[in-house]
Amino acid sequence: MAENTVDRKYGGGERKPLGPAPTWEQVLQRNSIERLKREKPLHTLLSDELDELSTRHYLEIPEEDIVRLKWYGLYHDKPKVGTFMLRIKIPAGLLPPESLRTIGEISNTYGEGYAELSTRQNVQLHFITLPKLPEILDKLTAGGLTTAGGCGDTTRNITGCPLEGVLATEAFDCTPVVEEAATFFFGNPEYFDLPRKQKFTISTCPHQCDMPEINCVSLIGVIHEGREGFAMKIGGGLSTVPRMARDLGVFVTREEAIEVMRALLDEWKSDTRYRLSRVKARMKFMVDDYGPEAIREKVEARLGRKLESLPAPASIGFTDHMGVHEQKQRGFFHIGVPVPVGIVNGRQLVEVADLVQEFDGDVRLTKQQNFVITGVPEARLDEVKERLGGFGFDIDGHPLHATAIACTGEPHCNFSVTETKTKMQELLEHLEQKWGDRLGNFKLNLDGCPHACSLHWVGDIGLMGTTARETVDGTRQAYDLFLRGGVGPEQAVGRPLVRRVPTSRVPQALDGLIGAWLDERMDETFRDFAIRKTDEELKELATGQTGTISKEGVPA
Ligand code: HEM
Ligand code: SF4
Incomplete structure (x- = not known):
């Protein structure tokens, strides 16, 4: 029973029947934006x-x-x-x-x-x-x-692999598709009034470094039966209600790409169910409601033809493209x-x-x-x-300098309740000193509030700013720690397993978790380690406290 509740919260469980779509009059009455x-x-x-x-x-x-x-x-x-x-x-x-x-x-x-x-x-x-x-x-x-x-409420930046056109292992160079899509969608009045923000990613990187799993619409480059094109995923996104994107199950040629992207947005923007409440407006909720199969049918009806079927390929392993490597253009390198x-x-x-x-x-x-x-x-x-x-760029610095990310947060963002980039700088210094070379490409993602601009749901350890119940060392700033999340082959939404760690105790909490993983691991990733351990054990490693995990410490 409890399992099922958790499942629904993260996008699983049974699909509920859809109610009637609201009228525009109801939308305008309810939604000031x-x-x-x-x-x-x-x-x-x-x-x-x-x-x-x-x-x-x-x-x-x-x-x-x-x-x-x-x-x-x-x-x-x-x-x-x-x-x-x-x-x-x-x-x-x-x-x-x-x-x-x-x-x-x-x-x-x-x-x-x-x-x-x-x-x-x-x-x-x-x-x-x-x-x-x-x-x-x-x-x-x-x-x-x-x-x-x-x-x-429009098409945000179109992301992709930073090495399009130069990566030796890419399926093909999709830079022209990205450019065409950006020229078409950015500022286009037809797509300037979407129900909410909309995130595309287009890439042919076999590592899927652009994280198709957390975008609203993802084009994943493949060569299918000798033709250049894309598999597609839809309905991913993080924020306060995270979803991993779901497979649309289609193959679209590069020539068809924009037409299919448009059809998806047309379907979403014309369904008033996603105009009533800002909280429920993102495309991921439409995918929850209809399922990818029904959305594919709707898109095909708009296009007036069937799309070819193809399951989306998996990532061959996540990378952040750091280091020095030869490009597909022999004799030239990327750094x-x-x-x-x-x-x-x-x-x-x-x-x-x-x-x-x-x-x-x-x-x-x-x-x-x-x-x-x-x-x-x-x-x-x-x-x-x-x-x-x-x-002032340290190319050969500790890998954490590249893998750790932190949101805008303090001092610029009105939503932040804790320090963000400055806190991460402090943590990097600490972890580098404490663990040195033993800690390689570790993904630490830190946000100053639940909006997840730096993807705390999918870090090896995600930190989300919150407020402690009482003042500790002169402040109530604290962080929830998210574990078991990941991207690429390990893609999964993490869970807030350790709650409200006072900011001064975060280094200690990270040391507890990272130290146990490094000491015990038998070639397992941090995520596998976090899955192998019980919630209770992880909490104990992070806080040094034993006893039954509080109600707060499990996702409800
Ligand atoms: C309703 C408020 C907001 C929500 C729900 C939200 C949510 C998100 C999410 C989920 C991402 C991750 C995107 C991805 O990588 O796929 C993101 C990106 C980002 N957010 Fe926010 N955010 C909000 C407000 C803000 C504010 C106020 C700021 C800064 C002042 C901000 C700064 C950023 C930045 C820098 C990124 C990186 C992506 C980009 O450049 O577009 N966000 N946001
Ligand atoms: S996660 Fe929150 S605090 Fe950080 S930039 Fe986004 S909205 Fe601001």
Whole structure:
């Protein structure tokens, strides 16, 4: 009985029969954001309203217009005093040097020299003020960049493998499909009023480093019967109600890809069931309700033809593409550059852009908040590595510098209840010192609230900021620890097995778990170790406490 409850919470269990779809009148009555989208057009905000909006003091701008700015990648910084986060979309993370230089210069001029590389291959700036926005957007456009749909109820950045076109083992180069999809969907008025945010990923990386399992719609590159195309998964996503994507069971050729992506969005955006409540609006809930088979039928009905069948392939093993490797173009190499918690400065971005331009290479942002430099001629490898070191990037640092991720959180995000990037920096220092080389590619994912922007559900250990019942060492900041989650061949939603660990005791809790795994393991992954142990044993390792696990400590 209890098992079944847990199962339903994480997307399993029996499917409930669907009730009638609400009328638009009911939707508009219940959902204020749907009303706003209906009353004030979004796709003309930049052309018709921005010049006037940017002349006003932010306090004189109605909150609803601040909300509408999200559709152009703006989110109020914390505290809300008129400075904004600006999210620049980089499809599949691919950044030619000119675009990277543009971002670096904008960061230096308007963003206090700060920038962060995100878990969806975007770059985020902070401290942006509205009076400067028109000139910033002009500069971004000139640099071949956009923020359209950076946030808001529309198609967010399209992610992919950062090594498209250069990875020696890729099925085929799908960069043109990513570019075509980005050109078609970003800012397209037809897809600017979706029920909520929408996440595509397109890649041909056999490692599935783009994590198709946690995207709304994923195109997984395959060669099928001699043709280049994609298997598809739908309905993945994390946030507060995590789901692993489900197999749509189809093969679409690269020529059909956009048509099928559109049909899926058309189906979702026209079903008013996903307009009534923001909490239930994501595509993953439509997949829960109908199941992938029925959605396939709906898509086929829209297209007016049957799709070919093909089960989605599994990942051959997750990788973050760090290290130095030869490309499919013989004699050229890609170099992975770890960026601890994704924080860079404008000077570094400009320096890297200048360096990469010398050999006509590119910079590719990864989902682990790092970047990869491509197109490095063999003869220049040592020199390039040395120069990157001079810019402040430690190429040969501890693997944790690359694998650990932490969300925007403190001090910029209004949702965060704990430190995030700064906490992770402290943990990295501690773990590196304590475990050294014994701890390799360990995935530590830390978020400052349940929204899961840094994927705490799928880390080897996920940390989610929360509040302790009482003050410990002068603060109530605390973290829930999520275990048994994973990506790639180990894909699974983790469970919050250890609750409310006071922030000062987190290093100790990690040491307890990691130490036991390293001491006991017989070639098992951390996830296998966490599955082998009982909930009770894991809690004891993390907290040193024995006794029955409290009700709080199991997912309810
Ligand atoms: C309703 C509020 C929010 C929810 C439910 C939410 C949820 C999520 C989720 C689930 C992801 C993971 C995406 C993936 O990798 O597949 C994500 C990404 C991200 N979120 Fe949030 N988030 C929210 C608000 C915010 C805010 C306020 C900020 C920052 C101020 C933020 C910053 C980020 C960043 C930097 C990423 C990386 C992806 C990107 O660049 O698009 N999020 N968010
Ligand atoms: S996880 Fe929460 S605290 Fe962190 S960036 Fe997302 S919304 Fe902000």
